[in-house]
Amino acid sequence: MKKVLTITTALTLLASAAHADLTVMSWGGAYGEAQTNAFVKPFMEKTGVKTVMVDSDNPATPIKAMVESGNVTVDVASVEYADAIRLCDEGILEPIDPASLPAGSDGTAAKDDFLKGAVTECGVSTDIWANVFAYDTTKFKGDNAPKTVADFFDLKKFPGKRGLKKGAKAVLELALMADGVPAKDVYTTLSTPEGVDRAFKKLDTIKKDVVWWEAGAQAPQLLADGEVSMTTAYNGRIFAAAINEGKPFAIVWDGQIYENEMFVIPKGAPNMKEAKDFVAFATSTDGLRASAQQISYGPARKSAMLKPLIFKDGKTEMGPHLPTSPDNMKNALETSSTFWVDHDAELNERFQAWLSQ
Amino acid sequence: MAEPLAAAGNAGAAPAPELLTTADGRPLRAALAKAQTRARRRAFLLVVPLLVFVLLTFLVPIGYMLQRSFQHDGFSSAAPALDAWFAANPKFDPANPPEEAYAALVDDLKRMQGDRTTGIAGTRINYTVPGTVSLFKSGARDAETLTPPFKQGLVATNPRWAEPKIWLAMAAASHNTTPEFYYVAADYKLTDNGWERGAPNERIYLYLFAKTFLVSGIITFICLILAFPVAHLLATLPMSRASLLMILVLLPFWTSLLVRTSAWIALLQEQGVVNNMLVKIGLVADGNRLAMMYNMTGTIVAMTHVLLPFMILPLYSVMRTIPVSYTRAARSLGATSWTTFRRVYLPQTLPGIAAGSLLVFILAVGYYITPALVGGADGQLISNLISFHMAKSNWSLAAALAGMLLVAILVLYWIYDKLIGIDRLKLG
Numbered sequence: 001m002k003k004v005l006t007i008t009t010a011l012t013l014l015a016s017a018a019h020a021d022l023t024v025m026s027w028g029g030a031y032g033e034a035q036t037n038a039f040v041k042p043f044m045e046k047t048g049v050k051t052v053m054v055d056s057d058n059p060a061t062p063i064k065a066m067v068e069s070g071n072v073t074v075d076v077a078s079v080e081y082a083d084a085i086r087l088c089d090e091g092i093l094e095p096i097d098p099a100s101l102p103a104g105s106d107g108t109a110a111k112d113d114f115l116k117g118a119v120t121e122c123g124v125s126t127d128i129w130a131n132v133f134a135y136d137t138t139k140f141k142g143d144n145a146p147k148t149v150a151d152f153f154d155l156k157k158f159p160g161k162r163g164l165k166k167g168a169k170a171v172l173e174l175a176l177m178a179d180g181v182p183a184k185d186v187y188t189t190l191s192t193p194e195g196v197d198r199a200f201k202k203l204d205t206i207k208k209d210v211v212w213w214e215a216g217a218q219a220p221q222l223l224a225d226g227e228v229s230m231t232t233a234y235n236g237r238i239f240a241a242a243i244n245e246g247k248p249f250a251i252v253w254d255g256q257i258y259e260n261e262m263f264v265i266p267k268g269a270p271n272m273k274e275a276k277d278f279v280a281f282a283t284s285t286d287g288l289r290a291s292a293q294q295i296s297y298g299p300a301r302k303s304a305m306l307k308p309l310i311f312k313d314g315k316t317e318m319g320p321h322l323p324t325s326p327d328n329m330k331n332a333l334e335t336s337s338t339f340w341v342d343h344d345a346e347l348n349e350r351f352q353a354w355l356s357q
Numbered sequence: 358m359a360e361p362l363a364a365a366g367n368a369g370a371a372p373a374p375e376l377l378t379t380a381d382g383r384p385l386r387a388a389l390a391k392a393q394t395r396a397r398r399r400a401f402l403l404v405v406p407l408l409v410f411v412l413l414t415f416l417v418p419i420g421y422m423l424q425r426s427f428q429h430d431g432f433s434s435a436a437p438a439l440d441a442w443f444a445a446n447p448k449f450d451p452a453n454p455p456e457e458a459y460a461a462l463v464d465d466l467k468r469m470q471g472d473r474t475t476g477i478a479g480t481r482i483n484y485t486v487p488g489t490v491s492l493f494k495s496g497a498r499d500a501e502t503l504t505p506p507f508k509q510g511l512v513a514t515n516p517r518w519a520e521p522k523i524w525l526a527m528a529a530a531s532h533n534t535t536p537e538f539y540y541v542a543a544d545y546k547l548t549d550n551g552w553e554r555g556a557p558n559e560r561i562y563l564y565l566f567a568k569t570f571l572v573s574g575i576i577t578f579i580c581l582i583l584a585f586p587v588a589h590l591l592a593t594l595p596m597s598r599a600s601l602l603m604i605l606v607l608l609p610f611w612t613s614l615l616v617r618t619s620a621w622i623a624l625l626q627e628q629g630v631v632n633n634m635l636v637k638i639g640l641v642a643d644g645n646r647l648a649m650m651y652n653m654t655g656t657i658v659a660m661t662h663v664l665l666p667f668m669i670l671p672l673y674s675v676m677r678t679i680p681v682s683y684t685r686a687a688r689s690l691g692a693t694s695w696t697t698f699r700r701v702y703l704p705q706t707l708p709g710i711a712a713g714s715l716l717v718f719i720l721a722v723g724y725y726i727t728p729a730l731v732g733g734a735d736g737q738l739i740s741n742l743i744s745f746h747m748a749k750s751n752w753s754l755a756a757a758l759a760g761m762l763l764v765a766i767l768v769l770y771w772i773y774d775k776l777i778g779i780d781r782l783k784l785g
Contacts, residue, residue, distance in 0.1 A: 058748055060748070060750075061747065061748050061750075064750055086476065086480070086490075086750065087750075088476070089473075089475060089476020089477070089479070089480070089490070089494070090476050090477050090480065090750070091473060091474070091476070091477065161627075166734075191488075207734070210734065211651050211733065212651065212733050212734055214729055214730070215730075225626060225628050225629075226627075226628040227626055227627055227628055338490075338491050341483075341490045341491065342483065342487060342488040342489070342490050342491050343487055343488060344749055345483075345484070345487065345746070345749060345751055345754075346487035346488075348745060348749075349559060349561050350558065350559055352561045352565075352737060352742060353558055353559055353560060353561040353564075354558065355734045355735070355737065356561070356564060356565070356568070356734070356735055356737060357558070
């Protein structure tokens with residue numbers, strides 16, 4: 001009996017040692033697929049390290065649970081910017097030395113090549129994505145199409161239901177911008193009780209015509225089903241539906257709210273060295289370009305934008321579809337992670353109370 | 358009459374144990390007891406795997422989560438100097454803390470900067486005073502350069518450091534054990550004057566608790582009304598046809614919850630199958646389609662469908678054991694069909710009704726996915742907010758909310774036991 005135990009223990013240990021697969025956790029769907037094609041497969045080919053991609057609704061949640069329980073099975077995770085900051089503050093993440101990141105393809109050092117804020121203490125940006133709103137082009141055509149963020153709230157000129165993400169983040173900002181607050185003043189306004197009231201007052205004007213969505217895939221679905229005539233959405237989801245599936249969707253970039261998506265490494269990751277190699281590989285100029293050719297989220301390195309990016313279908317030019325394109329940045333707001341780390345719970349409580357009124 | 362009999366019984370039984378022995382001469386009683394102990398031990402060994410499993414995967418995690426609802430050492434472990442000061446001055450004036458308090462705070466801020474615990478400590482205070490994570494972060498950065506008097510210096514960097522509620526929050530957080538998460542879960546807010554009931558447009562949790570219980574009650578009732586005839590039919594049909602019907606009940610039960618919920622979305626949404634049909638046959642104008650999805654109606658319809666088998670199965674198992682002869686006897690004695698049902702049949706199905714209702718109600722109270730997908734603005738239940746706080750890493754508040762839910766269910770269970778009796782429960 002004792003012998004059997006010893007042998008099985010040894011075998012288990014051996015198996016776990018041999019099972020040194022690098023595990024990357026991302027969001028699944030079109031986004032997870034893009035990251036698999038752009039980062040995971042090429043990394044495996046180049047280094048021979050077996051790498052697997054696993055999905056999660058929001059990788060920040062399982063990672064925290066793993067580190068707190070001391071059983072970390074994920075090496076690299078894709079998390080929202082605010083979560084990369086918050087988890088880093090809480091000591092959940094491994095710091096990443098910016099000097100370890102490769103220089104740009106044009107030789108610019110990494111710290112100058114990355115856009116401002118794209119490299120934080122514990123995270124490196126993989127792409128820049130945006131909350132935008134999109135409409136059905138069969139319902140609004142030509143001059144009658146919505147053009148500004150205020151149009152989203154104009155039920156007279158643009159009839160039909162509106163899809164909105166069920167949560168305070170990005171919705172309150174949208175309401176303020178539609179109410180005429182310039183992008184640069186949005187967070188100072190939202191820091192005051194009057195500003196919060198103003199945002200909710202603006203939302204009141206369309207409240208009865210809103211269909212609320214929660215999962216990213218729901219937004220294009222609502223639009224495709226004809227349930228709504230306009231909806232806020234993650235820009236990549238609308239792009240995928242329009243280009244891959246030929247849906248009649250168009251994006252309005254005015255008032256877009258963008259942020260970096262970050263690769264982070266949880267403390268105690270089983271394959272720390274490979275994880276760091278993977279992050280450096282994925283966030284190199286070529287890595288970011290490969291990702292931007294899979295899905296319409298912008299690269300966070302200047303050097304990645306030097307040559308035009310072509311979508312994987314071989315003909316669609318990515319430039320106009322990226323949040324980082326200059327045309328799309330005319331009236332754009334960067335999500336303030338500091339603001340949301342401070343006020344997420346508070347404003348969400350207020351938001352839920354407002355919803356149920 | 359009774360006494361002599363009892364005496365006779367005693368007289369006959371008393372000497373017996375001394376007489377009876379086993380083949381090897383041991384007293385029979387001892388031998389029997391030993392054999393029984395051995396059998397019991399063996400039976401216990403058989404149960405051990407399940408016991409360990411339940412303990413490890415159920416009781417320990419629940420206990421651990423509940424512990425989090427009143428314990429949090431994020432601030433106290435990061436700020437030893439303030440802990441000591443608060444312990445020595447329990448009755449300080451939060452509106453005007455003295456210089457030593459600020460000196461301790463600056464000392465701790467420096468330590469936090471070195472230990473990288475600013476975020477943890479700030480997050481803990483942020484749970485009761487929103488907007489303080491950034492306050493602690495910038496405070497910790499500035500602390501290095503500060504010189505006495507610290508009070509003036511720190512307040513100059515950010516006037517919020519003089520706010521009484523921040524001092525109240527730090528004093529409370531310097532204890533590991535705190536009831537604060539339960540205050541928040543009961544819609545109280547920390548103000549400069551201590552804990553006060555939140556403004557009406559900020560109260561949410563108690564309202565959602567009430568709504569969750571109301572909706573669960575409605576769903577349980579609808580399930581009962583729908584399940585009763587089906588279960589009766591199942592129990593009275595001949596076996597061959599009953600099993601066919603049973604498959605129809607079980608098939609949705611085996612189908613993924615997500616698939617069933619999405620199917621309801623496809624059916625009931627404004628451009629969905631039902632509305633399209635109503636428009637086509639002219640019952641509803643095209644511009645006036647019924648809103649049956651993304652609201653309370655959608656939540657109740659989808660959840661009733663998902664939970665219906667949990668009502669049908671216990672009802673069926675009870676109804677199958679009720680002999681037909683009882684109702685026949687009642688009818689032959691002159692009872693009307695309604696009286697027969699009310700006085701004879703219904704009372705016998707009570708254990709099934711009770712079991713099904715309890716099961717459906719408890720499952721409905723904790724339901725999360727369906728209200729999240731089809732709930733819309735007014736279909737939110739308390740579980741959706743618990744999940745929000747889990748995702749946003751305020752596990753303590755999530756645990757406090759879950760703890761309150763657990764207590765409420767236990768109270769209901771207790772009432773149920775008093776009214777109907779838990780021994781009459783029949784699950785299948």
